[in-house]
Structure formats: C-alpha cells, structure tokens
Amino acid sequence: MKPCAFEYYTPQSVEEAIELLDRYGDDAKIIAGGQSLVPMMNFRLARPEILIDINAIQELEYIKSDGDELAMGALTRERDIEQSPLIIEKWPLLSKAISFIGHSAIRNRGTLGGSLVHADPSAEIPTSLCALNGRVKVVGPSGERTLEPEEFFLTYLTTSLEPSDLLVEIRIPALPQKMGWSFRELSRRSGDFAIVAVAILLFTEKTGVCREARISMGGVAPTPVRAEEAETLLSGQKITEKLIAEAAQQAAEETDTEPDYHASAEYRMDMARVFVKRGLQEAWNMLNGGQ
Amino acid sequence: MTDSRRIMVKVNGVDYERLVEPRRLLVDFLRDDLELIGTHIGCEHGICGSCTVLFNGRVVRSCLMFAVQADGADIMTVEGLAEGQQLHPIQTAFQEKHGLQCGFCTPGMLMSAYEFLNENSNPSAEEVRKNMSGVLCRCTGYKQVVDSVMEAAEQMRNK
Numbered sequence: 001m002k003p004c005a006f007e008y009y010t011p012q013s014v015e016e017a018i019e020l021l022d023r024y025g026d027d028a029k030i031i032a033g034g035q036s037l038v039p040m041m042n043f044r045l046a047r048p049e050i051l052i053d054i055n056a057i058q059e060l061e062y063i064k065s066d067g068d069e070l071a072m073g074a075l076t077r078e079r080d081i082e083q084s085p086l087i088i089e090k091w092p093l094l095s096k097a098i099s100f101i102g103h104s105a106i107r108n109r110g111t112l113g114g115s116l117v118h119a120d121p122s123a124e125i126p127t128s129l130c131a132l133n134g135r136v137k138v139v140g141p142s143g144e145r146t147l148e149p150e151e152f153f154l155t156y157l158t159t160s161l162e163p164s165d166l167l168v169e170i171r172i173p174a175l176p177q178k179m180g181w182s183f184r185e186l187s188r189r190s191g192d193f194a195i196v197a198v199a200i201l202l203f204t205e206k207t208g209v210c211r212e213a214r215i216s217m218g219g220v221a222p223t224p225v226r227a228e229e230a231e232t233l234l235s236g237q238k239i240t241e242k243l244i245a246e247a248a249q250q251a252a253e254e255t256d257t258e259p260d261y262h263a264s265a266e267y268r269m270d271m272a273r274v275f276v277k278r279g280l281q282e283a284w285n286m287l288n289g290g291q
Numbered sequence: 292m293t294d295s296r297r298i299m300v301k302v303n304g305v306d307y308e309r310l311v312e313p314r315r316l317l318v319d320f321l322r323d324d325l326e327l328i329g330t331h332i333g334c335e336h337g338i339c340g341s342c343t344v345l346f347n348g349r350v351v352r353s354c355l356m357f358a359v360q361a362d363g364a365d366i367m368t369v370e371g372l373a374e375g376q377q378l379h380p381i382q383t384a385f386q387e388k389h390g391l392q393c394g395f396c397t398p399g400m401l402m403s404a405y406e407f408l409n410e411n412s413n414p415s416a417e418e419v420r421k422n423m424s425g426v427l428c429r430c431t432g433y434k435q436v437v438d439s440v441m442e443a444a445e446q447m448r449n450k
Contacts, residue, residue, distance in 0.1 A: 001335065002319070003314045003316075005313075007294075008296070008313035008357075034355055034356060034357075035337060038316075038354075038357075039335075039336035039355065042316075042336055055360065102337070103403075104403070104407070104422065104425060105350040105352050108349040109355065190421060
C-alpha cells in the first residue's frame, strides 16, 4: 500500500524541530532513517498528519570521544557506527550488535536515535545500551535532560519522551581495556527481528575473580532488561562452567516473556538461558585469551 | 491534498527536476515519474530488497524513502550499471552463472552486489551469502547468486 498524505517539514536545526513539535504535538511524527516508520506508514498502521524530517540537521550526526566517554548524535547512521574504527576498538559490542540489524541497506539509512525511540524490546541498540550503561540526552521546549535506559524505556514501543521532545545524543561510558564481551541473538533468518538477543560484558580482577558482570536481554520482556540477580551471582566469584550455567538459569528466571507468532513464552525463556550461557562462555574465553 | 514540492535529483548521471507529493515513495518516483522501471517493487516494507538502489553511493531500500528526501541526491539504479551495450561485470557474471531465473529480484541483487564488491573486492563465499541475504529470491535457491557474485568479484579484480 501507499502512505496517507501528510504535511512535510524539513527543519535545519534542533530548535526549529522542537518548535515544530511544540506546535503540532501528537499530530506530528519525526522521521530520521524511517526504517521502522515508513513500513508502518506504507501499511497505514501509522498515519501522521505532519512529518518532520530531521535529516538536514547535520549537527545531530557525529561520533566522538570526549575524554573517555563515547558521544554519538541521534542521527548517526547505524552503518557508520558499525564501521567506526574508534567503536570497533573501544566499544566492540556495539559494532557487533548493530551488524545484526536488518541488512546493509537498512543500516545505511537507519539511525541510532531512531532505533532507541522506536523502543522495540527485541532490538539490538536498546539491548546494547542497557549493557553499556549508556544514557540518552533529550531536548524539549523547557530544556534538556539526560535519562538512564530504565527511565527511557517504559514498555513495548513506548518511551518516556513527551510529544515535543527530541532525542539528540547518546553517551556511553568508557570500558576497561581488558574485558570479555559477547553479543548474540536468535532469529529465524539472517536480518530478522531477534526472538532473543543477549549482550554481555565481563570484567575481572587480576586473580581471575569476576569484578562485574553485565547481562542485558532483549526480546524477553516489554523492555530490554538486565538480569541483575544473575549478575550478582557472578560478581566476586571465580568463574566456572557450573557458575555460568547457574547464572544463565537465573537470568532466564528474570525474564517476563509472552508468547507471540514467532515463539512461545517458554521457548523464549529457555533460549534466554541458552544464549546467556553461550554469551558468558564466549566472554569468559575472551578474557582468558582464548578463542 | 498536500502541496507538492519541487526536487532536483541526479539519477544515473542525468539531472531531473520534478514536482512530487511528499508521500510519494522514492521507488514510485523512479518508476512512474522517471519511467525507470528497472527497479522493482516487491513487499513495500523493506524486507524483500527488490527495490534496492544506490543513494549517494550507499544501498538503500527505495520503498522506505520518500522522493522528497532525495532532493539534491545522486542516485544509481540498475539502469546505470551497463555502459551502452557493454554489461557491467556483475551483470555478465549473473548471466553466466545463472544468478537469476524470473528476474524479479535481480535489480536488488545487482545493486547490493555493486556496493558490496566496491567495499570488499575479495570476499569469501560466506561473506557474500551474508551480504546477499538482504534480497529475497524465490527461484534460484541462492547458490547461483553466490556463485555469480564470487565470479563477478574475480572478474572485477582481474580487470
């Protein structure tokens, strides 16, 4: 099908975009990459009366590291993040996660901010953001604020953004040089939406004891979730195969799965266990200089 | 009814200036307004890959963009591959290795291979398979597609 008619605006700055949002409120929709919005418009599941195209706002497209933190503009294309030498070197989990999004034609156009505000709980960028302790900067008519993932993602396809807010920046703290990490997902075909996605980071002391474990799971709850109790099980312990299996079981119990067309709730839960286990093993092997 | 906008685009090296309604999809603009019907429309929601074109040097789904967004852009469609009667090596390889049967997905296959081989001139079959997975084909079973892209890579390296 073809989209309904809409009025089209092309603001040249963040201020101009917010002014338009403030004027049109719920009738308006922001378009950046459009890789989630345009399919919905083609099916007429979305019928915005006003489309505010932010692609001309070049100040929103950047990847930079100020101090140790990574800062990326909301309009940065997924493919640019995936291929950025800086990100591949220092935040490899993010590059790897993005490589699972659709196909190159989707990632060439799709944006970092677009994936976050779409808030699909199985999506790769939201799942990674939770593992990376990233934060998002939002600008609205009354100024700017910074949100943690748990303040930002409310439920399926819903964030805490107000109708006149614009997501402008994503910041990710530095990671230690020595770390183990993994990003894995289960999908029926390459490029499909994930049934389960898992992002893992492991940091250890010199003695081999786990200092911190982060386990973020996508597709198993209304928002991406951290398996906090499983993380607690691992931290301060010497990691063994047995402990990894226990932590994976615990992580599966921290899911809040629902059945859908692609998988039953039980299957999703069990796959969360399997993928957390494999992810922890991969991250642990990496720390031990292995495969 | 919303106001139409005047846009200027370069497609396959030719400049066009047209009035378009904002809701006009890029793929419909290419096919209906410019009569470049080499680009095909399949699923209209970014899954099948038939409508893949090069947009400022990178592949995009032309069913997931509006023509107004292409104002000032440089686009290449499947019609831009051959030089006169001289087929592009990717086209020759698809012909020789039977990389198509009905031909519906072929414009998407060729454009995806074009960007991919420009970035990676010596890919493994596995890399080809992963990259070409963005375009669905119901005829070939993909083996011939992979063979075609591998053959094209070799021909382009030896050129």
